[in-house]
Amino acid sequence: MKYLEEFQNPELARRLLDDIRATVTRPWALMEVCGGQTHTIIRHGIDQLLPEGIELIHGPGCPVCVTPLEVIDKALEIAARPEVIFCSFGDMLRVPGSDRDLFRVRGEGGDVRVVYSPLDALRIAQENPQREVVFFGIGFETTAPPNAMTVHQARKLGIGNFSMLVSHVRVPPAISAIMESPHCRVQGFLAAGHVCSVMGTEEYPELAERYRVPIVVTGFEPLDILEGVRRTVRQLERGEHxxxxxxxxAVREEGNAAARAMLEDVFEVTDRAWRGIGVIPASGWRLSERYREQDAEHRFDVAAITTREPAACRSGEVLQGLLKPHECEAFGTLCTPRTPLGATMVSSEGACAAYYLYRRLGVPAVSLEASPVG
Known part of the structure; x- marks a missing residue:
């Protein structure tokens, strides 16, 4: 596959690492804002190969992980209703709510189905006009356009039994929240390339200037990550931002015009709660007034559901970069993929899942010669 093997070349990785070592003169803390990038970093040991003092902090870049507990509970309430066919991507089924997950709801008789596209859910609604079909729409700017298009299509085609439970979040306000935290240690950001392929980079210069931090838009393969680190460290060493x-x-400054137009038509910006973090102003989307009839939260009257995070789960600290997964007392004991306390342990992009999958129970040193890159 194009852009796979050539971006995992060990020799090129060594050259980039040598360049980073030659550039760095002091410690720096960088944050990647994408769960996919986190998994690449941990899988290939990139954080262990960087010069001592260069720390990669894992940010709130997993869309499943930041979906708040109360939204999960709303999904469970809707999915358990006999008139509903509840459709979701597979990575949401194991995410724990207050007392169960979507797998449990399905085991108890709920009609919960895994789909691979929101359009699959729309087709199910067409085929089952006597049932209410709900799609669980979560994620960052990357997954929002196809979800918006599906709602638009449902309205256009007059499919009245289709609705969407929406929990979409936006990256730039999260960066602001991170930088304004009294515990913030982040000095530079690796921005998520797939988000910027949709939205472009127009929102980032103001953030870089306001907080005086470099922001480097980065891909997802090992060489992408290393090049992002190299550019970020170079800016930091020069005092640039x-x-x-x-x-x-994949990324242009203006992003994808058609996708952005669809988002503006279907969604409106709103305050949004992030799991383990709290409410971040203007950090999410909800369906606009024009599409309110397709909003499952209103259709099924679950807006009033509120919940508390379990005290034993420290995923909020992990998502804010305040704690590495293996530093949590419950990691690998009370909290495993089979018995998760939080979404960061079960999501395919969760930091806790990455540390468990690649056996990061501690952080041993790794030499370049033993590098798993490539």
């Missing part, structure tokens, strides 16, 4: 696009094969 600008936006750089290190992922030009």
């Amino acid at each position: 600008t936006v750089e696009n290190a992922y030009p094969r």
Whole structure:
């Protein structure tokens, strides 16, 4: 597959690491804002190969992980209703709510179905006009356009039994929240390339200037990550704080015009709660007034459901970069993929899942010669 093997080349990785070592003169703390990037970093040991003092902090970049507990509970309430066919991507089924998950609801008789596209849910609604079909729409700017298009299509085609439970979040306000935290240690960001392929980079220069931090748009393969680190460290060493696009094969400054137009038509910006973090102003989307009839939260009257996070789960600290997964007392004991306390342990992009999958129970040193890159 194009852009796979060539971006995992060990020799090129060594050259980038040598360049980073030659550039760095002091410690720096960088945050990647994408769960996919986190998994690449842990799987290939990139954080262990960097020069001592260069720390990669795992940010709130997993869309499943940041979906708040109360939204999960709303999904469970809707999915358990006999008139509903509840459709979701598979990674949401194991995410724990207050007392169960979607797998449990399905085992108890709920009609919960895994789909691979929101359009699959729309087709199910067409085939089952006597049932209410609900799609669980979560994620960052990357998954929002197809979800918006599906709602638009449902309205256009007059499919009245289709609705969407929406929990979409936006990256730029999260960066602001991170930088304004009294515990913030982040000095530079690796921005998520797939988000910027949709939205472009226009929102980032203001953030870079306001907080005086470099922001480098980065891809997802090992060499992408290393190039992002190299550019970020170079800026930090020079005292610069600008936006750089290190992922030009997929990202343009203006983003995807058609996708952005669809988002503006279907969604409106709203305050949004992030699991383990709290409410971040203007950090999410909800269906606009024009599409309110397709809003499952209103259709099934579950807006009033509120919940508390379990005290034993420290995923909020992990999502804010305040804690590495293996530093949580419950990691690998009370909290495992089979018995998760939080979404960060079961999501395919969760930091806790990455540490468990790749056996990061501690952080041993790794030499370049033993590098798993490639």
